[in-house]
Amino acid sequence: MTESDFNQQLLNFLNKSPSPFHAVSSMLEAFQQAGYQRLNERDAWDLKQGQSYVVTRNGSSIVAFTLPVDPVATGFRMLGAHTDSPCLKVKTNPDLNDQGYLRLGVETYGGVLLSTWFDRDLSVAGRVAYRSTEGSVKQTLINFDRAIGSIPNLAIHLNREVNKGVAINAQTDLPVLLMHQSAEESVCFDQLLMEQLNTQGVQDAEQILEHECFLYDTQSAALTGFRQEFIASARLDNLLSCYIGMQTMLNTEQKVPALLVCNDHEEVGSMSASGAQGPFLQSVLKRIARTEERYQQMLAASMMISCDNAHGIHPNYAKYHDNNHAPLLNQGPVIKLNANQRYATNSETSAWFRLLCQKADVPVQSFIMRSDLACGSTIGPITASELGVRTLDVGVPQFAMHSIREMAGARDAFYLQSALRSFLLQEKLES
Template sequence: MQKMQENTVASELINFLNDSPTAFHAVEEAKKRLRNAGYEQVSERQDWNLEAGKRYFFTRNHSTIVAFAIGNKFEAGNGFYIVGAHTDSPCLKLKPVSKVTKGGYLKVGVQTYGSGLWHTWFDRDLTVAGRVIIKEEKDGSVSYSHRLVRIEEPIMRVPTIAIHLDRNVNSDGFKVNTETQLLPVLATSIKTELNKAIAESDPLKSEETLADGKNSDKVMIKSKHHSLVLEMIANQIGCKVDDICDFELQVCDTQPSVIAGAAKEFIFSGRLDNLCSSFCSLKALIDATSSESDLKDESGVRMVALFDHEEVGSNSAQGAGSPVMLDALSRITSSFDSDSKSIPIGKGYYISQAYGFDPHWYVEEQKLEMSKGLLPKAIQLSYLVSADMAHALHPNYMDKHEENHQPKLHGGLVIKHNANQRYATNAVTSFLFREIASKHNIPTQDFVVRNDMACGSTIGPILASGVGIRTVDVGAPQLSMHSIREMCAVDDVKHSYEHFKAFFQDFSNLDAKITVDI
C-alpha cells in the first residue's frame, strides 16, 4: 500500500512537470487542480466576499498563485498556516529582438535567466514555450488576450564545438560565453531561401510600409523575430501571425520527465527546483481541505503561495519581495473584520486599516497615524514553511558537504539552517516542523553549508523580514540542481507531500501548546 502511494504521488508529479514547461503553465496547471477540488477564483481587482469554510485562489501575472482554505472557526486576527514555494527555474529566455542570422544560420537570441548550469543546455533537443499577447477582433471591436503556447517538437539546438577545434576542453574545462556561444540554432539560411520570393512580395515587409506607419505593429513583430518562430506560434494558438502583439517565451528541453533508475527510485526531470515543492505543497493543501470535515475545527487559514522570480531575487510585482503575501493576509483578515475600513492615504491609493502599521505614514507632507488593526496579531500567530529544494550529498563530491550535515536521497525533507540568516529557520520553527514529522513517523534531515563556502538563499528570509512571520526553511534533497536535467528520489516526493499535509492538519493544535514566552 505504501509503495502504491509513493508511485501515485510521484506519477502525479511527473504529469505536473510534463505539463509545466514554464511558470505560466505551472500556474495554469495549479488552477485546474484547484478548480477540480472546488476552489473558487477571486480577482485582486475586485472586492472579495469570503466565507468561513470556503476555499479560494487568485493569481498575479499568471505566474504567481495563492490558494487558501478558511477554517470554519476562523475569526479576524487568527493565524495563517502557509507553505511557500516558487514556480520559476533557471532557463534561457528569448530576447525582445531574437532574430539573429550569422554564418548561414538562423539563430535565436536568448538571455540567461537565473544561475543555470549553462553547459548542460548544449546538445539538447530544445523548443520554446511561454505566453503570447494576441489581438482579437469581433463584431468590429478589438480586445487583447493572454494565451499559453508550447511547441511540442524539437525545433532548435545549441551544438557544442568538436573536440578537434577545442583540444584543451577536457583539461581546461568547458567554458561558455553566454552571449556569443549559447544561441540555439533554428535553421539554415539555405532552407529559408525557398520562401524568399514570398517574403519579398509581402507588403508588410517593405520599407515603404514601415516608413508610412501603415501596419507598423505587424512589421515590428516580424522584424524582431524569425518568421519560422512566429508561424509556429500562430499555428499552435490558432491565430494569424499579424494577431501576435508580443510574447514572453523561454527555451525548454523536450525530453519528458520520468520515473527512472535501475530500481525506479529516481525522478529525472528539468525544473524539479522548484516545481517539486510547488506540486507537493499544492497537492497537500487540496487533500487537507477536500471535505467539509477537514475545516470543521480549523481556526486558521491554510494557504499555499507559489511565487515567480525567486531565481532572480524575487524583486518583482509577483515575486516574494512584493506585497502579494501581505496583500493576501490583509484582505482575508479585513473580510472578517466588521470594523475594518479603507482610509485614503494618497492620490488614488487606499490602504486597509487591517494593515495596522505603526509608526506613521507620510502622505503629501502630512503625517497620518493609522490605528492598530488585527493583521499584526494574525501575523504573529502565523507560520510559514519556505519550501525550496535542497542539496543532497553528491557521491562524487562528498567534500562539498560539512561532515555532520550530509542530506541523502530518501531521507525526507531537509531543514536548512544558516547563522547569517540566508535561511530563516530558528530553534522554535524547526522544532515545530520536526514535531509534526515525529508524530507521523516522517523522516527529516538537517543542513548547514560549510563555513568556507557561500550559501544560497530562498524566499524564506524575504518573507520573514518583510512580513514578520515565523519561518522555517526546508526542501527535498536533489542532485544536479540548476541543470537542464535534475534528479530526486521518489521517496522524498512522498515524504514532502505527507509532511506538508500533516502540517496543514496539525499545526493549529500543536502551536496552541507553545507558551507565549517562547
C-alpha cells in the same frame, strides 16, 4: 493517494509545466476542479467562512487558501514555493541569420548551469502578447511542444583542451540553432510564433507585440535508477515543491486556515510585483483580515514553511559538503539552516518541524553549507522579513541543482507531503 500515484502525477505536472505560466495554469485548474473559487484582484472580495479561494498575479504566481474558521484566532498554516527555474530566455529581437542558419539569441535567467544546455533537444514555451484583429492587446500561453532547436557543442577536434574546462560566453556560445534558411528566405521568430498560435487554435492574432518565451528540454520527467528510486527532470527546483504544496492543500481536511503561495522570480532575486519581495502575499492576507489590527493578530498566530530543494551530498563531490549536515536522497526532507539568515529557520520553527515529522513517522535531515562556501537563499527570509511571520526553510534533497536535468529521490516528495499534512492539521502553534 499512494506514493506511486503521487509520483506519477508529479511527472505529469512537470511535463505540463515548461514555464512558470504553464505551472500556474496547471495549478489553477487543479484548485478550481477541487472547488476553490477564483478571485480577481480588481474585484471586491466577499470571503465566506468555510470556503476555499485561489488568486493569481501576472499569470506566474498563485495563492490558494482555505477559511474553515476565522483566521484571526488561529492564524494561517502557510506553505511557500517558487514557480521559476534557471533557464535560457529568448530575447525580444532574437533573430540571428548567418552561414545559412536561423539562430535565436538568448539571455540567461538565474544561475544556469550552462554546460548542461548543449546538445539537448530544445523547445520553446511561455506567454505571447499579440494585437488582435479587433485592435486590442491579448495574451495567451504558447508551447511548441516538440524539439525545434539545439545548441550544438564545438567538436573536440577544434578545441583539444575542452575537457580541461572552458569558459562559456552567454552572448556568443548560447544562441540556439533553429533552422536552415536559404538566401531567399527571411523567416523570423515572430512568424514562427504566429504559426504556432494558429496551430493552437488562436485565430484572431494579427501581430506579435511581445513575448516572454523560455527554452526547455523536451526529454520527459522520469523515474530512473536501477530500482527507479530517483526522479530525473527539468525544473525540479522548484516545481517539485509547488506540486508538493498543491497536493498537500488538496488532500488535507483543514480545521484551521491554510494557504499556499507560489511566487515567480525567486531565481533572479524575487524583486517584482509577483515575486516574494513584492506585495502579492501581503495584499491577499490584508484583504482576508480586513483591518490592520486583525492582520497583525493573524500573523502573530501564523507560521510559514518555505519549501525549496536542498543540496544532497553528491558521492562524486562529497568534499563540498559539511559531513555533519550532508543530506542523503530518499532519507526524508531537509531542514535548512544558516547563521547569516540566508534561510529563515530558527530553533523554534526547526523544533516544530522535527516534532511534526515524528508525529507523521517521517525521517528528517538537516543542511548547513560548508563554512568556507557561500550559501544560496529562498523565499523564506524574504517572506519572514516582509510579513514578520515565523518561518521555516525545508526542502527535498537533490543533485545537479540548476542543471537542465536535475535528480531527486523518489520517496522524498511523498515524505515531505506527509510532514506538511501534519503541519496543516495543527490547530495551535504555541511557543
